[in-house]
Amino acid sequence: MPDDPTKNEQTTEAEAVDAEKTEAAVDAAPETADAEPETVPEAPPAEGSASDEAKAARGGSGVDDDAGATGDDGADDEPATSTSTLTVTIDDRPIEAPPGQLVIDACEDAGTYVPRFCYHKRMSPVGMCRQCIVEVEGPRGPMMVVSCMTPVADGQVVRTATDGVKRAQEGVLELLLANHPLDCPVCDKGGECPLQDQAFSHGPGESRYVEEKRHFEKPIPISDLVYLDRERCILCDRCTRFADEVAGDPLISFTHRGNDTQVLTFPDEPFSSYFSGNTVQICPVGALTATPYRFKARPWDLAQVESTCTTCSVGCRIVVQSSRDELLRYQGVDSDAVNWGWLCDRGRFNFEAVNSEQRLKVPLVRASGDALEPTSWNAAMGVATQLIEEALAAGGPAGIAVLGGARGTNESAYAWAQLADALDVPYRDAQLGDGLPAELLDLPRATIDEAAAASTIVLLGPDLKEELPVLYLRLRHAAERRTCRIIELSAVETGLTPYAWRSTRVEAGGSAGITDALGADDVKDQLGKGGVVIVAGRGNLAESVDAATASLRAVLDAVPGAKLLPAFRRGNVVGALQLGLRPGGLAGPRRSEAKNGSGTPEPPGVPAAASTTVLDAIGILGAAADGKIDLLVLLGADPLADCPDTDLARRALAGARRVIAVDTFLTDSSATADVVFAAAA
């Protein structure tokens, strides 16, 4: 059953096993409390260069950041009152524009598209391609300026379509095409190519270039995932700027000079960045192509649907693209609140698992022998029902436990929690002993945006570059722009250490070192400014959860008003925990209790949580190992691989009398199950 991502939204009877839908994320969590993030602004589905096209309602932040870069962190260019707007005349139409906005953006907001190649909203402008030339009225008559380098000014008069502007834009395009091979028919970018599109919309129509074009070896691999075709390259500096400025991995750079300029890696150093795939997406020509997508499809043949990446708990907005019933590509969608169009390579390229031959396609049931054998959905459902009934009869609801659920959608987590509620099953946990106690979610929570805008970020826990890569990009960006200070408390150096204002090595789980580090005078002053966000997760799976919690307590004691941004491991772990797949949890948004406790009837058949011992995943596995669990339900959970205590997991799977697994693959854990349901992905 090859998955068409466009069918992701279907809710059928298979919903019960739909633990792997791609719609899930931290930020898609329901509004359970007032502190919840607002719903992610709807970005339109990307067409190729998603980040270009996605013009979600932008808050001031992104724009101001860009302008800040222009002004070189000097506020000289920006009036002090950022609330006022300026009046700019664009092609004889007066419009309002915020101070610091670039002319190219002001034009676009006014509905006038100025062609561009090097300009990218999420990176500082460089004015290199010269395509976005417009005329601005100056003291000595109209001046040609590049609109990506020119901030708006009050009373400014901009003209984007005069004969002079058209001539200049056509001239630049002809020059860009001079050495371009024009191999569009065999180029993967053809059909979604800014150079192709803008050559049609703003180009001269034909080239007079009769000289020999530049020649380079046709595509050379610059990493395992990315190919570079220097003949197609128009040297816009987008990929190199991204690598340097956004990813912090300046592993590709311009070499040579003048007409021989080319983008290259350094000798014997591949472009081994965790974020290399973004360069493919933002390349305005077909110079950079990703190995998995090369020659697979034409853009106009792609079916696509917007979704959320579930590889980690950042929840990046993506567009899932497929052709001929085969998933072919993820592209980042520029979502202001989350990923700004970026994806990490792990998230971008892990779709290949979806197309795997080894995917489970039908349910499996352990036959009389020992082997798992394919069966029909009805038969598998029947066996599962029977197992549940047997378990209820044997040990009651306390003999059943549900583990996992973090890889699915909010809807599926809610459905599973409801099922658990209906059966009075108290034992559930979407984490696998690899996170922090679910109660921490009840603390005041910060969104990614709030963290990036905080004056101080306290990092406690995992190496974000390794575990939540796009969150690393966002925090790195904030630190690089000097809009925040990062205080890192970790046992080892992490990817963010070079950008931290203070980075202190603290003993894993130790709170004394944390108290000392946060007690230093200058740190105290910094924390005293308020607006502190703690990014917390488990720094090290070898340390106990108690130690990690103690560390967090120590930070919270030092910074009482801080908000928390959980840095958990699994895709939709926060959503699953909040919707009831938490130890002792109840189905449904906890909002119902908090907001209108009086009017809302308690969910039917819910046992008083206090009457049952609340067990988290480790406790559940321990109980199973002790033979106290009759039925263990694994929702995309693979304790043998994911639980820090593998031995415990092994004993638990052996100790549980029956196991029902819902999974995309036959993992070590699901291979021990009695019934395995094939999950969508």
Added chain:
Amino acid sequence: MSDVPSYHVAGLVPTGPRIITSRFEQADGYTYDGYVRSGGYTALRKALTEMTPQQVHDEVKTSEMQGRGGAGFPAGTKWGFLPPDVFPRYLVVNGDESEPGTYKDRLLMELDPHQLIEGVVISCYAFRAAQAFLYVRGEMALAQERIAEALNDAYANNLVGKNVLGTDFSVDITLTWGAGAYIVGEETALIESLEGERGMPRLKPPYFPAAKGLYMQPTIVNNVETLANVPWIVTESGQSFHDIGAPSSTGMRMFSVSGHVKKPGVFEVPNGTTTFRMLFEAPEYCGGVRHGRAVKAFIPGGASAMWFYGEHLDLPLDKPTVDKAGSMLGSGAIVVMDETTDMVAACWRIVAFFARESCGKCTPCREGTTWLERILKRMIDGHGRPDDLATLLDVCESISPGLAWPPRQTTICPLGPSAVSPIASAVDRFRAEFEHYVAHGRPMDGIHRHAIHGAIHHAPIPVGVAGA
């Protein structure tokens, strides 16, 4: 010419003191002993012990000395742009002289390095910089060597470093050199290069390094010749400097003349009053055009300048006058082409230089200059096409809209339009030569294709240095 200023008496070659070339004939002028023996470092002593920084600055202001790097911006005024009370601030000495035909700074650095160092220390004192960087063009090995030696001697004699001459003024001078890129002569590209980046012009505002330059600190970038004048101004007063030359172009100024003259070389002449004709023909300067031929065209101020012709010979070497006539004096590199010169080949030679030196950052320059070079090369190789001339001008238009002077540009920096100027000049005046090439694949009769080599391709080693 009617607009020759009245203070110039036709036929009389104006004279003036040898200000900065005074040690060019002194065999050991580049050594510390030789420099001190001929009066060196007295200006520094005077400035540090008898004058306040403001007084030194005022003298330079009074002199109205225009910067000698090419733009001709008054040095004293530039110093005044430093924001008060922002420290550290830097002086960067632009010794990356690479304009084809210019070799005055090289001689100053090779033959009189101490004079430059003295000027640097005095200037740093004047605008209170504690650190100067001497950026010398990569290819100038002898200049680097001699400056290094001079710097060591100056440090050893307490003329640079901590508490210069026992005063409480301290300054360090760091010698550094480029890797051979023309564009690094542009001040913001030079700053990038100093910072260890690729030498590409900066385009972020603020554009003026005096506000934010090296390491984003206030920075004065001055040309070698500019700073070499400072000791004399301190010794003799700014007014004395101002009294030389024309009021609009004060002092003595060095011009590098190359091409089809009998005696090419660097000459220090009164600024603003000497005419091109005098420079080319006077026996104490170039001694006339070779073989007694007529001047067909000459480049008045560096390869990027619009060309001048016979009717411009009597213009004085005066910045406003030359500007008004539609070109520039630039860095004082004058290239003379006699009547046998192949203008298409001359054009190609200059455009090829700019195409080679384009940094590749912005599209019109990177793609356009190379395209221009290829069309011209095809023409002189005999493979011209009928529409080549139109295409040539149209590509020029894409780089520099209007082909006007001063040039407008679609590029980041003026390098791209620099390649347009010679084409605009040559096509305007010698279109027939281009058309002849396209039609017949060879130059017009009486024109020697290889004549250009004497003029531009092999810039001659200066054979004579003359002063009035």
